[in-house]
Amino acid sequence: MAAVDLSAHPGHLARRLQQAHYLLWNTMVSEEITSPQFAVLNALVAEPGLDQRSVGERVGLDRSTIAEVISRLGRRGLLDKVRDTQDGRRFLLRLTDEGVRVHRKLTVRTARMNQVFLAPLSGEEQTVFFDLLQRVSDAAEGLRNPGAPVAPLVTQR
Amino acid sequence: MAAVDLSAHPGHLARRLQQAHYLLWNTMVSEEITSPQFAVLNALVAEPGLDQRSVGERVGLDRSTIAEVISRLGRRGLLDKVRDTQDGRRFLLRLTDEGVRVHRKLTVRTARMNQVFLAPLSGEEQTVFFDLLQRVSDAAEGLRNPGAPVAPLVTQR
DNA sequence: AAGAAATACTCAGTGCCCTGACTAATCGGG
């Protein structure tokens, strides 16, 4: 009766979009390296020697998640992690040769995948799509913290 | 050098969109019930007595994930799970009174949240946004399986 | 009626994602 149509819920659509992407990535790009892992490799190609926190900032991952992703990439031998001698809190990250090689290979495949992913949209629609996606995300990002916390669902006794 | 701009990658944008939504949901809707959990409640308001698999289908979750989500909702006392006497493989799901109550409360909050989430877009843009999101997801969904598996990154010796 | 195939669900394993609490190191003022 009071049920709602989920297709009018942006959150639901966002989740579906990500699932769709995950699926395509798995079949067209790699079953070993994930999309967030590629994002990290990419950030380190652009700025070698970055520390963990900064990489997380570039790719949009919090301190805990970025630590996990980096540890996995380290285990796979795609990057090295060394203490910063200037600031003993930091770890400096740098791709290994293998890391660079994998990044290069994935860059090509990713481009192909993006084409397939966006194929249902015309060129103009693709531009609009990026724009809308970015604007909504940026706006929500800007809303961090300031709001008062939600009232709990159940009144605790 | 060969680094790519992530803002041109729909997968990255999809992930950011979901993160943004997660954040907003947490502050505006509930810290206890998640968006996928709400989707399940909603499906069961629409069709009480559905089995697990069908609920998963409605909300877009695979068998394993839907099992976890349902088990959590069960632990919270929001739904009941009983063996189908007609078909001993199935579990039939039904919301408890508390489940219905929570769904009603969240429906209101979710509507408010959606408004805030979409506020950066004009009414017309919102329509376009939904349309593009849906078309891309549907298309990728349709691409399931058929493709040959990706070649592995490293040639195993 | 018996065996094969399909179906609903569970379980183990991997990975992403967040929060909150903690440790270690650095930095800033007095």
Add this chain to the structure above:
DNA sequence: CCCGATTAGTCAGGGCACTGAGTATTTCTT
């Protein structure tokens, strides 16, 4: 110089999401 605040990273805990393997039940086929 020292103490408090800030900052980088870790760790535990909860939840989402998938795959692949396994169990039980039903259904299809012969």
